[in-house]
């Protein structure tokens with residue numbers, strides 16, 4: 446197995462092949478995550494040439510792309526990842542399609558589409574590609590042909606493209622920033638990675654998973670976290686999702702002086718819940734709007750379960766039903782990053 450990461454125009458380098466890419470390594474038993482894992486399995490098995498991973502930063506797009514690759518029949522061929530966002534057009538073109546000009550060793554530089562032949566290319570931040578390169582990529586998806594920069598011969602390759610985006614591509618299409626045809630091709634097989642705050646019950650599973658991981662790495666013996674600390678961790682909204690939680694646990698395990706982590710081991714979070722959260726801003730606020738946004742957030746966090754959402758807000762079912770009707774929320778879906786959600 447070959448695995449490479451290309452970023453910021455660096456040359457390909459083989460990196461350690463991660464040992465195990467089973468679906469089980471994706472921690473999460475919430476309904477939204479069980480659905481996402483089933484979908485990933487389905488996608489991995491399907492021979493479909495393109496996959497679109499949609500998820501905010503830190504939701505596990507990288508992990509999901511690897512899981513798809515290593516559970517597909519391409520697993521013994523290369524997996525190559527590239528982040529498109531920050532690469533200038535010519536550089537991205539060279540990275541993808543290659544260059545005719547020989548490198549130091551005299552070999553023409555293969556692009557990653559050739560390097561990954563029979564395998565998978567992971568194009569992260571696909572919304573960052575220029576319109577001209579989007580057109581080239583679309584052409585490639587149609588004919589599977591690669592022509593290196595400044596080189597005539599055309600080679601045919603067989604790669605699966607997994608594209609990932611944190612941006613709403615449909616909106617980018619509407620705004621004229623993304624090629625509609627390319628979008629249609631990519632979204633044939635979409636997989637949604639939900640924000641961590643909507644994965645009910647998963648924070649505590651991830652916490653113990655990461656404690657185990659960092660115990661091994663730092664030779665520590667942290668046994669767990671106090672109930673107060675779990676409450677704190679579960680109440681946080683995790684705008685940077687699993688990556689942020691992982692970093693938080695890493696730091697806490699590394700610095701832990703006791704073998705049970707308490708609220709004090711999460712100083713960055715503690716400040717947020719200690720203070721009486723809702724202070725009236727000097728400029729005042731719109732109470733009705735705030736109420737509506739809190740109701741939406743509670744419904745999001747519970748995937749639309751009104752009883753549990755009511756409990757989060759200290760309401761009974763009838764009071765919740767009244768508010769759902771009052772704010773006209775009946776038709777909304779509550780599993781994704783609704784724009785009104787309070788971050």
Ligand SMILES: Nc1ncnc2c1ncn2[C@@H]1O[C@H](COP(=O)(O)OP(=O)(O)OP(=O)(O)O)[C@@H](O)[C@H]1O
Pocket residue numbers: 470471472473500501502503504505506507508509654687688691
């Ligand atoms: N469900 C999960 N179970 C276990 N580990 C996870 C899960 N999701 C993410 N991780 C871990 O969290 C870290 C961040 O995930 P990953 O890099 O896949 O996210 P990303 O969406 O690609 O983030 P970025 O926006 O930084 O590119 C990785 O170390 C990954 O292994």
Ligand SMILES: [Mg+2]
Pocket residue numbers: 506507569
């Ligand atoms: Mg990533």
